Amino acid sequence: MRPTADANEQSIISKAKGGDMNAFEFLVRKYQRLIYALCYRLTGAHQAADDLAQETFVKAYMALPSFIDGREFYPWARKIALNNSYNFLRKRNREAPLADEETLALPNHLSSQQESPLETAERDEMERKFKQSLQALPPDQQAAFSLRAIENLSYAEIAEALHIPTGTVMSRLNRARKKLRAEMAAFLRSAA
């Protein structure tokens, strides 16, 4: 799922570093969904994800002169998105800690043909409960869990992205999983 850097992308990045807006627009089109999805998972709100994704690409373009040639663009842009989302979460938790109810109530999955209406309702309820529990986590634990369970990053990658030691990643993940397991225990047991 994750795009890989190739020689063509390296040349595009070099053109973007030189100020070519069309080259940079190519990079935006390639990674906009990933960046948006990451921001949305971390914030739980479309409006916030839209603002953060746009801000991420703007900052990425401004910081392109410091981009090291030969590296992948997405991990670098993801780090910028993580910093933006992290700052946003800290600020939002101080001001308005709850996400909008519409976002939480909105089912995201595509109903399969084999699911009965009861199963679909149970799954929607479980997703809503999971989103609610995830949004209730502290920003640091929420970011660590999202990067591990959703982005499939290793502990070392999470530590590098969040600028924390690997042991701190493990402790944050443990605390986040403990809270989510306590909140979702009934659904998880019934699903099992």
Add this chain to the structure above:
Amino acid sequence: MNHRRTQALLGAFLDNELEAGGKQLIEEHLGVCPACRQDLGLLRKLDELAGSIPPALPEAAYWEAFPGRVRTALEQIPRGGRDKEGVMFKDSFIVPSRNFGLKATVLPISVAAHLIVALVLLVGPLLSPGPVPQVQVYSAFLAPPPPPPPPPPPRPSTDAPSPRPVPRWATSITEHPRPDAPARATAGGGTALALPADGTPSSLAAPRVAGDGVPPAPREPERTASGLERRVPGAHVSVSVAAEQPLASPMPGRPAPPSADASVPPVDGAEIQRFLTSLVGGVQRSLDEQRPTTGVGDEG
């Protein structure tokens, strides 16, 4: 591995972040602990649930318009802002202050000036030749205390008269106690005023003596081998004047003496009188200062 430790490492075990030894210990504990197996299953379900929930992405029209919005936002940024990375990452970069250039210029100059002053004031005296100052450090544990400083020299007694200047016409000024004077009456001794034979000591003002507070009556001078001599009770200064020295002017109230040898410089009688008056006054003051300390009575 105990149950509590296993519970703490279940997440890392699920994420495959443990080393081979830790993983084996967890697996051994999971084989005998059904509660840990159940928790591991719940954690696995939780991760699957988190990964199975796709983010509700917007419609395709949103993604078509998104790059254009980014381009518009970039065009609204003023030219030159791309190079200011410090502004973009306020949390990660140190933004230099406005007058950083001035500080960068003043700092090395200030350091150099301080070094020069230190060299001049501290190192310069050390390099110049000279006696090396010796610092003696005394310790109550390592060495005995230093000897006390020598006592200060005794102050000269108030009885000892200060040397007085000798006039050019006087041969000597001696101060001596009078052995036959009663100690109770006077603290000092008699004074012999030796004047030339043609002088008139009786014309001098008689000194006041502190013995009984009553100034003694003037006596007639006694002729000695060197001239006239007069003793004043309580005084202890004698002045000898060469007999050959004539008086340039007569003593006040007395006729002028006959002229003597012209080779001898004449002596002014008024000068002798002023000197003796000041001398006797000094003696009087000395006696006055002795009275309270010597216990001399007034009844004399």
